[in-house]
Amino acid sequence: MDKINFRFLLIFSAILRVFLILYGEWQDAHMEVRYTDVDYLVFSDAADLMASGKSPYKRSTYRYSPLIAALLMPNSFLHHLWGKFLFSASDLLVGLLIHSILKLRGVPEKLCTFSTMVWLFNPFTFTIGTRGNCEPIVCAMILWIIICLMNDWLLQAALWYGLVVHLRIYPIIYALPIILVLHPLHFQPGKKPALVDWSSRKSKSVQGSSYMRINGLQGIRILLASIFTWRRLVFGIVSGSIFFILTGLCFYFYGWDFLDEALLYHLTRTDPRHNFSMYFYHIYLHFEQEFSSLEKLISFLPQFIVQLVLVFRFAYDLPFCFFVQTVAFVAFNKVITAQYFVWFFCLLPLILPWSNMNLKWKGLACIFLWMGAQSHWLMWAYLLEFRGKNVFIQLWMASLLFLASNTYVLINIIRNHAYCPVFNLLKHETSNKTTKYD
Amino acid sequence: MMVPPKTPIWMISPAMTSPNPHCSLCYILQSKQGARFQRYAMEVQHFQVQLYLAIGFGLIFLVMSSNAMPTTHEEQKCFGEKYVTKTYFKIHDSLIDSQFEEFIANKIPLGLCDVHQDERYFVPRLLAMHRNLIGVGSHRQLSSSIRIKMQGESKSKLPAQSCQVIIIEKLPSGGFADPFELQHLVHRGVFTDVAVLGDTNLELPSFRSNRSVVEIHLDMGYNMSSGVKDELKINLRLPLHARYAPLGHGFSKVEFGQPDLLMRCSFEGKAFDGSCSFMLKNDDVDYKASPIIWEVPCGIKEHAGVVSAVTFLSAIVSALLIVKTSIYHSHNTIF
DSSP, rough: HOOOOOOOHHHHHHHHHHHHHHHHHHHHHOOOOOSOOHHHHHHHHHHHHHTTTTOOOGGGOOSSHHHHHHTTTTTHHHTTHHHHHHHHHHHHHHHHHHHHHHHHHEEEEEEEEHHHHHHHOHHHHHHHHTOOSSHHHHHHHHHHHHHHHTTTOOOHHHHHHHHHHHHOGGGGGGGHHHHHHOOOOOOOOSSSBBOOGGGGGTTTTHHTTTTTTTOOHHHHHHHHHHOOOOOOOOOOOHHHHHHHHHHOOOOOOOOHIIIIIIIIISSSSOOHHHHHHSTTHHHTTTTSSSOOOOHHHHHHHHHHHHHHHHHHHHOOOOOOHHHHHHHHHHTSHHHHHHHHGHHHTTTTTHGGGBBBOOIIIIIIIHHHHHHHHHHHHHHHHHHHHHOOOOOHHHHHHHHHHHHHHHHHHHHHHHHBBBOOOOOOOOOOOOGGGGGGGG | OOOOOOOOEEEEEOHHHHOOOOHHHHHHHHHHTTTHHHHHHHHHHHHHHHHHHHHHHHHHHHHHHHHHHOOEEEHHHHHTTTHHHHHHHHHOOSOOHHHHHHHHHHTTTTOOOOOSSSSOOEEEEEEEEEEEEEETTEEEEEEEEEEEEEEESOOOSEEEEEEEEEEEEEEEETTOHHHHHHHHHTTTTOOSEEEEEEEEOOOSSSSGGOEEEEEEEEEOOOOOOOOOOOEEEEEEEEEEEEEEEEEEEEEEEEEEEOEEEEEEEEEEEESOEEEEEEESSSTTSSOOOSSSSEEEEEOOOGEEEEEHHHHHHHHHHHHHHHHHHHHOOOOOOOO
């Protein structure tokens, strides 16, 4: 019965996306404002260039790995909607993977389905795939990596991780929690790792046990000594190799264009044009001068400290750690565009079953506050860009308000979350390591 | 030896994932080597999909490398002179008004039509040109309304086959045209051809960018064989976008000058066969002397200190709040 429900959900979502893709075609042809995202045209042009043997970087503003252009090559010889169908299919795959992860962690079917609906029927997410944005593919890969880790498929996880970091740089922030979660006491050769069931999330044994608590300097020494386990080394080496091999191949074929556009641009991006980030006006006002190292450090420090603290607090509850890290990363980034929100929307359903926040009224308050701050910003941006009014200061304050709303929502989510590690400790028969971790 | 079926992703459920799929190869290994190698065998099996994907990507790369040519600059000689401005940019690096005027007067490819020949044929004359900036905000349209008189001096011995009006807009550094948008207009038949030359970076603010030139071609399809005095009316709308202006005190002015107008006609006749261009000058025409000014909002310099201080302070405060919540929301973790 429940399986039928979920299948019905998937089919309905698929139909919705097909309809939106076809509607997008109609709107592009008949209306002034296009439905298709500009990025999709950039991908298609780059794919056409690649199909005729040239570099995709001849297309200006193409800032991705050549692999994405390669994926879209059927746009030129098959149909120009191939890309959109591919992205929407990844979108549905994300829904499926969310459902799988929740089932693996023992969440009851109804809650599973409801959480998956948060992704499948989120208006933001179904428009992003049908408008031709490539983010659903990246989200699908991240979720698959989580599944691989939960099933102890180490090599696979490492391979996909290397690939996804090559495609989009931001998943590098997940490196530390993954390394931490690959703790030897979570895994045992020959057996599936024991996952903590959802129903035990409130039990004291999970909350109260002080396993692996570090006490003082000796504890830190023990932690550092155990950092280089073979599992972590294998993961690091394999994913690092995949990343460097792919980057090296792309560099070999496309030269410095590839490095500048696909990698360095994202790492050093300071766009003075208005975007959700609070830093935009500061960057615009100082664009004529170079930024001093001190300024760069000060702007990087909050991001860095927040990421570190979040990782060391929540690493063992991996999906939750990924979620809070992503929200914080996007909120403190120098440039924020709307497509970055998909990065944490795909992780939101994974944490909902463990949240004590009720939809009424706290949940709704968070939603409305976050969306309200966005709409407020969009209003000022419209006045600036389409009405030509000088509202830079107001727009900047709107972006500060957006940061405040992000912080508020994140704090509330953290406070109302029932922390639940993904893996249970396994007792090794032969090792006496357990005695050290008291 | 039975190979177990590969578990497709969409069939993952707790029942599927907990026991290891039966694998005879693995039993053999288990008896000989132990659990670790069995696990690797599992890994390799699950690895198959990834292997196929990697092979797929590898094939794509191979195809690309076999097709890939070094970045050739495809100089299509016959089209090298299609755009007048392209020739200018071959000689000069950036757009300077005086240099461009000199270029137009002397060095146009295909040459200016010599109107002092014995064979008198028609001479187009610019009657009127009205310019306007339509719209509000950062995305506007430069509208030009042009009237050209085609004067036939005599019953033509040299019928012009077709004429093309070439409009060369020298854009100031505060504005730019999106080449892709203009190509879209070409596809829709609004222009015959269009090219954006010079600095075509769509993203830099204006003090970091150089000027660009938009060259628009409009086919008139004008046939002069009838030798009738006629008037051509052209209404042109060029979509433009404002760059981020240099800092100032509220609004920054972007000034548009007059375009250069050429008419390129191709002739077929006994005495003259080929193409040449007529220069349509503005000075014998009544036109509005006042330039078009676009006011673009700009950042205010005086704000710099306060904005930076408040931005960094907000970032630090938010970071501290998140850190405090994470640390004091107690549950067991590493620290």
